[in-house]
Amino acid sequence: MSTAASPPVLEGRSVSKGYRLPTGEAIQALDAVSVEVPRGTLTALVGPDGAGKTTLIRLSAGLISVDSGTLSVLGENVARHPERVQERLGYMPQRFGLYEDLTVGENLDLYADMHGVTAAERSARYPRLLGMTALEPFTRRLAGQLSGGMKQKLGLACTLVRSPELLLLDEPTVGVDPLSRRDLWAIITQLVREQGLTVLVSTSYLNEAERCDRSIVLREGKLLAQGPPTEVSELALGRVFLVQPPAGQSARSLQARLIDDPGIVDAVPEGGQVRVVTPGESGKDLAAGIALRGLEVAAAEPMFEDGFMTLLRSTPGEGLAAAGSMTLERPHHALREDVVVSVRELVRRFGSFVAVDRVSFEVRSGEIFGLLGPNGAGKTTTFRMLCGLLPASSGTLRVAGMDLRKARASARQRIGYVAQKFSLYGQLSVSENLEFFASAYGLHRRRRRERIAWALEEFELERMIRLPSGQLPGGYRQRLAMAIALLHEPEILFLDEPTSGADPLARREFWRRITALAEQGVTIIVTTHFMVEAEYCDRVAIMDAGRVLAQGTPAEVRGWTGAEPGHALTMEDAFIRIVESARGQATSRSEHAGGAA
Amino acid sequence: MIESILRILALTRKELLAVLKDPRGRLTLFVPPIFQCLIYGYVASYDLNDVPFAVLDRDHSAASRDLIARLDGSRNFHRQAGLFRNQDATRWIDDRRVLLVISIDQDFERRLMLGQSAEIQLLADGRNSNTAGTAAGYVSAIIAEFNAAWRAAHGLAGMPVQVSLRAWFNPNLETRWHMIPSLIGTLTLLQTLLLTAMSVAREREEGTLDQLLVSPFRPIEVMAGKALPSVLIGIVQATNILLVAQLWFRIPFEGSYLTLYTGLTVFLLSAVGVGLLVSAISATMQQAMLYSFLVMMPFALLSGLATPISSMPETLQQFTRLNPLRYAIEIAERVYLEGAGLKLLAPDLWPLAGIALGTLLLASWMFRHRVA
Amino acid sequence: MNTHGRSLHGGALARARRIWSLVRKETHQVVRDPSSIATGIVLPLILILLFGYGLSLDVTNVPIAVVLEAPTPEAAELAAGFQLSPYFDASLLTAMHEAETLMLERKVDAIVRIRPDFARELSLGAAEVQILVHGTDANKARIIQAYAQGAVAQWSARRAAEGKDPAAGPVLVRDRLWFNPANDSHHFLIPGLVVLVMTLIGALLTSMVMAREWERGTLESLFVTPVRIDEILLGKTIPYFVLGMIGLSLCLLAARFLFAVPVRGSIWVLAGASMLYLLVALGAGLFISTATRSQFVASQITVLVTFLPAFMLSGFLFDLRSMPAAVRALTTILPARYYVAVLQSSFLAGDVWGVIVPNTAALAVMAVVVLMLNRAITRKSLD
Structure with missing residues (x-):
């Protein structure tokens, strides 16, 4: 038929x-x-x-x-x-x-x-x-x-x-x-x-x-556009390159520089390199040529995303917010070596169910640390314990040298938190939310006015100031949540799946801000489902069933499962392999145990 | 300390904003209490002003007509029919066409003339025994007038014993005078309890509670910031009802406002305490709402609002001592109508303060426990 | 193609199966939510017990002070009359100011004052007894007045019978309270209880359920199935209807066996009227729920327009005859009013068709209107 x-x-x-x-x-x-x-x-x-x-x-x-x-x-x-x-x-x-x-x-x-x-x-x-x-x-x-x-x-x-x-x-x-x-x-x-x-x-x-x-x-x-996806990918044909960051520079900071460059359509970190889309074909575009001068560049196959970004950038519409300009008034100048968050043998049980099972990791100041894992791996539970919302069953945890659950309330002044789902007062307007949280963090009078003005400007929220925050478009909600988490200039920022459901543009904008913050010494702990985003992190930990399965720099994690030489694993492949092999071992162990019994 | 107070004030301001910003919220908070106060001021009355009755006059004498004329002349009675047979009387009452049938025997006037006692029969619809009793009372009063007039006209001696009746604090014994001051407590309790319980449940359901708890807010500050706006809103509601009572119903206020508002504040704190307790055991807004209702019903029924506490069995009377509304109604009534001062109110104020303290402490303990 | 679809999904059997499935789903939800159980079962039980044992408009054991300013034999006899009365809990005092203090502290509700010259005046045929009541609770005060007058009248009747005084008034009232000869307020509070329970289950519980489906987005998924609107509505109505009938049975059993309140009319009339009322209440709850699509707003509105009126304006507690004409006109649109009328007759009077027919007819009309309104505003659309 x-x-x-x-x-x-x-x-x-x-x-x-x-x-x-x-x-x-x-x-x-x-x-x-x-x-x-x-x-x-x-x-x-x-x-x-x-x-x-x-x-x-x-x-x-x-x-x-x-x-x-x-x-x-x-x-x-x-x-x-x-x-x-x-x-x-x-x-x-x-x-x-x-x-x-x-x-x-x-x-x-x-x-x-x-x-x-x-x-x-x-x-x-x-x-x-x-x-x-x-x-x-x-x-x-x-x-x-x-x-x-x-x-x-x-x-x-x-x-x-x-x-x-x-x-x-x-x-x-x-x-x-x-x-x-x-x-x-x-x-x-x-x-x-x-x-x-x-x-x-x-x-x-x-x-x-x-x-x-x-x-x-x-x-x-x-x-x-409408048609086979390759039609979209082909829009970027001959314009996609993988750029090797110069020695001593991380892929992330190269990406940050390139995505802010008006001569570049798109830049994302990928496997230790930066994937770049230029507006015109290779060599024909002057601006892109300047941006990429002196860098080791290799042509790459265009993907749908490259074509999509080309398509969006070539048609008029709202662009990225000027996220790269984001500056803190008081950058934190802690030493990179300082351990800001340390978690040792952390356990959390709910009845007989062990949600977090002997988790240990450390995060140093100014680092972006990614917690990755499938649904129900225990990421959010770990997060809630770190923020002092949930007591640990056993183990120790230190955030800025304290256990937030036991520390004085003012200690929480040093952290910022963006929850998994939008959790600001939906019926209050943008400015009312900002004012309330400013007071909550002890900002008063001039200081409060300054910080709110800063937030409105940095996150380009002026236009929405009177709108109830529940009616903000998705991207703006995300910006408001971030603005509020940063009002009091925290040293440590906790972000629980901040990009879930966000579109590709909003995700780029978000990460541009995060990398800018990290450059200024803010420590960031983030959970995400987008494995490509793990590339922005300094270090990641992969969790499943409450346990940490792998930990290290993105490159180390990609190499964890022993990829065949010449064939680079994507972060997503590496993640799936790690989790599956851990699950496989768990099943075979329990089968053994069952057989022995 | 100052930081802490500033935070509580910030939360209070936010709560008030969240509730009052929405026109729908303003409407549901302030209009229904006033509206209910007006309606119930008229409705909640055991006074009858329209008693439909029928007469079965078998005597058709001057005396019987005089008696009936007295009934007809009363504002409260409206004669629906003159009946001729006993069965008719049954049917009219059964069908609820009349509340009373007054039946006069055929030898009514003859017996009176002979100086004997004559009886009239009063049949009342007892489906609402309270109404029937009240109506029968009205008839008795009219008969008493008739008796006095008859004695005077026929040169008989007056009654040997006169009963002189006087009521303190409510000379005309108007139910409304009892009802409206009681409503100050009843209406504000329902709304403040629900408001408090729902506002915490909403923060929990929408995830904003976490956002609060990772900020420097301490649990106790969150509780205080939730309690304060509810108490403020309750005070405004109470003031509205007070205004209706005085400006519309013109019930004279005998006491001191300071005393009344002191009592109200303690009462509202206990209402908020109960609301916070409810919120501590509710996981969702639906549960907060239904549980609030679950505690409200016994509070309202065992408060002395609709039925007197002294008519309840002893065990329940003891139980009413845990009911903040009972004390609120007593305080409002006594300050309003009797002009009672703080000293006289002490037996009500202390338990109320105890309830407020107990619920608030328990709620804050549960809150911390649950957050854990 | 279409006819094919029709026969597959439109058959009576398929419809019945879908409705049954929705009923089962709703039942699971009711049973698993502790707050539904609390409202549907626990609250009715509390109400039954409170109404049965707690609430009473009957005034007994009223604390009063009898002030005997001169203990003459006549005065002492009268005072004894108060002490023996089952209605009063009389304490004997000799000074008025003591009594006044007790009254101000609200330790007594009334003062009976027998003046020092009572005996002398009585011999002259014009004595006076003063009765002061605490008037704040006007209803109670009036009942106390009547009882006190009765106590005095009884005493003087006894004296007249003994020939000490001339006969009492020429006209005596012999009243008979039909349907409730014991003058027990339980007899009219229990029908009120039934109304409250039915309103609670019918309206309050259902006011949340449609709104909840809107809020949680479950209707969106359900809409894109062959299910029809009337099937969804029936699936919502049936479980709460059954729960309501369980509540009714509980009330009837309690009335009969715990409180010995008779049911004089036919149980079928009672059940029939209850079903109609329940349909109206369910319909109103669903309507509010659908119209507001928000649990919070729906619950507030439901309490305001169904529960409180059923309590205050239905005539079970406050007689409709006490209300001003405007408010009484308002009550004609209240279903509870008609239901209370039928209930009071069924419980206390019997099958009085003159009451039953017009009131059940009114309920039936309301049920039809409300259900049609629901049908009209519920559409399979998110617009």
């Missing part, structure tokens, strides 16, 4: 959709966008925050209706007959509505019942779904007690209790660690290849878009 000639499963003609914010501001979420998703393909929907990705997916699911234009899904006009379409599609919203007080099995049953899946079909399908998602051992666990990645997988399983003709996935991999993300993608691609399913998936991980058959790039409600 599915031939090349068959009409697209999803076809939009000049689709427009607008919203009104509670402040009265009108937002054009989609502006005359024409897209199509051919049958049997895997299509990625990418674009920075506010591009209209979620709007397009919700329109396709018949949850909202178009203002103008037509959108036909599975041959039906969705706006007119949403229920006919809904019977035939699967939809996984960004925040999948799992019933947290139901078990894994009960959630599956509920959706199977809603779709009228027969008992026979269930007995055929459930084992496969549970197997694919590795949820088999947890069917009786409450969904609320699953880790973030497991919840996403359960959400996908609930969407797939029967075979839809079209699968709509809205950022299914946000907050999901590389291992779970790999599993999710394996499930999705298998469905497309084996069952001819059509999938439209939005994502902010651009390397995921690369695996798709097609990509749709949106920005601020407008269509920028």
